[in-house]
Amino acid sequence: MNIYTKNGDQGNSTLINGKQIPKYDERFHLLGSxxxxxxxxxxxxxKSDHRLQANLxxxxxxxxxxxxxxxxTTNPDYLLDETxxxxxxxxxxQIEQSFPRKKEFILPGETELxxxxxxxxxxxRRAERWMAAVNSKYHVDQTSMKFINRLSDYLYIEGRYADYLD
Incomplete structure (x- = not known):
């Protein structure tokens, strides 16, 4: 089987459930993000240590x-657990308690990590915005929405911790 299917040549693509939708659909923007x-x-x-690699x-x-x-959206196997x-x-x-975090605007570029x-x-954050858009029109797992929101906070605090360690 070839990697190319030619199914998308007309500007449509297929979701896991077999539904064909236009490639400009909000769901594809979310999936792409x-x-x-x-x-x-x-x-x-x-560029990460073992702890961060495992988490990521x-x-x-x-x-x-x-x-x-x-x-x-119909397959319960794809729902995140609140845990x-x-x-x-x-x-x-844990990370936030391990160092004195600066409480000011941060310009990216302190360290590569x-x-x-x-x-x-x-x-x-872009994925989160698209997720909100998709949720307003279709349905998005609410636990997934929470997770994406927390994930941006997690990536932020890891970034500040990386700056601190350097």
Whole structure:
């Protein structure tokens, strides 16, 4: 089987559930943003220590689940468990308690790692905006919405922690 299907040549693509929709549909904007976020997180991982790599790998797997839930809202296997939001909040709390965080506007670019985290955070914020748009028109798993919101906070605090360590 070839990697190309030619199905998208007319500007449409197919969701997991088999439904054909235009490539400009909000769901594809959301899926593309989450896909980009997953790749940006991969860019962060190559400069990270073991702890951060493990967390980010877990997050990437969850993002794949979120993408599946956007592409097929009827499959309960693609719903995130609330414990994943709690896990992310615990990670944020642990990191925030481990250093004196500056409470001011931060310009990205202090270190390579923090800059990569900041880029991932901005992509995450875009995904969050698209998720809100998709939710207003279709349905998005509410736990996934919470997770994406917390994820941007997590990426932010990891970035500040990376600056602190440097």
């Amino acid at each position: 989450i896909d980009e976020l997953t790749s940006q997180i991969g860019m962060v991982k190559i 790998t877990h997050i990437q797997k969850l993002l794949m689940t979120i993408m599946a839930s956007v592409a097929d 994943e939001v709690t896990w992310l909040e615990q990670q944020i709390d 923090s800059t990569r985290l900041d880029v991932a955070r901005t992509v995450c």
